[in-house]
Amino acid sequence: MTAAAIRFDSVTCRYGRRTAVDRVDLDIAAGEHVALTGANGSGKTTLLRAALGLHPTAGGTISVGGTPADSRSEWTRRRRDVAWVPQRLTPGRFPLLVDELLDSGGDPAAARAAANQLGVAGLGSRPLHTLSGGQLQRVFLARALGAVAAGARALFADEPTAALDFDGQEQVATLLARLPVTVVVVSHDRAMSRACDRVAEMAAGKLRVV
Numbered sequence: 001m002t003a004a005a006i007r008f009d010s011v012t013c014r015y016g017r018r019t020a021v022d023r024v025d026l027d028i029a030a031g032e033h034v035a036l037t038g039a040n041g042s043g044k045t046t047l048l049r050a051a052l053g054l055h056p057t058a059g060g061t062i063s064v065g066g067t068p069a070d071s072r073s074e075w076t077r078r079r080r081d082v083a084w085v086p087q088r089l090t091p092g093r094f095p096l097l098v099d100e101l102l103d104s105g106g107d108p109a110a111a112r113a114a115a116n117q118l119g120v121a122g123l124g125s126r127p128l129h130t131l132s133g134g135q136l137q138r139v140f141l142a143r144a145l146g147a148v149a150a151g152a153r154a155l156f157a158d159e160p161t162a163a164l165d166f167d168g169q170e171q172v173a174t175l176l177a178r179l180p181v182t183v184v185v186v187s188h189d190r191a192m193s194r195a196c197d198r199v200a201e202m203a204a205g206k207l208r209v210v
């Protein structure tokens with residue numbers, strides 16, 4: 001597995017007439033770990049979702065491993081290349097058992113090993129909607145770690161520790177820090193920022209400090 005360099009080049013995203021991301025430039029080296037911080041509503045989630053094709057860009061390009069995604073096949077490849085932990089984990093949207101979700105990420109054995117490390121291995125036969133917020137977050141992280149083991153070259157995680165207790169926050173920061181792939185993690189959590197190589201801060205849609 002080789003880590004992927006990621007380049008945001010003058011990226012703009014809008015919701016109707018509201019500009020959520022405003023000409024953002026950000027270069028992330030292969031294997032670098034970047035914490036994306038900033039006030040609520042400053043555009044962090046939109047920026048990551050745009051990189052995954054989950055929100056359209058109104059301008060600019062986003063390359064992963066040197067390739068901008070501009071065709072269906074490139075988007076398919078990118079979704080394999082980038083493991084994703086979303087912010088809004090609404091279990092009703094995923095009518096699955098925990099084990100089924102873990103098995104869907106790429107490498108089921110690695111996902112289950114990660115689930116074990118994260119203390120949720122015993123929940124395998126539970127429907128997702130019966131889990132607590134923190135348990136659900138751990139399961140999605142374990143799935144993403146399975147995707148990394150299966151060859152994803154980057155991991156994007158949107159507030160992956162928001163629902164976790166203090167020990168969980170430290171544990172996840174340590175786990176992500178060890179990953180040999182490029183990591184972009186949206187976080188308001190200091191342990192996570194400390195564990196990253198660099199902190200990039202967004203303010204009102206712009207990247208303020210890199």
Ligand SMILES: Nc1ncnc2c1ncn2[C@@H]1O[C@H](COP(=O)(O)OP(=O)(O)OP(=O)(O)O)[C@@H](O)[C@H]1O
Pocket residue numbers: 015018019020038039040041042043044045046047
């Ligand atoms: N579905 C939507 N429709 C309209 N506006 C939206 C939508 N989602 C986000 N926005 C707006 O876009 C801007 C950026 O939102 P975004 O979710 O990217 O911010 P964020 O930095 O991730 O915030 P937080 O830290 O609260 O998660 C905000 O002004 C928000 O109100």
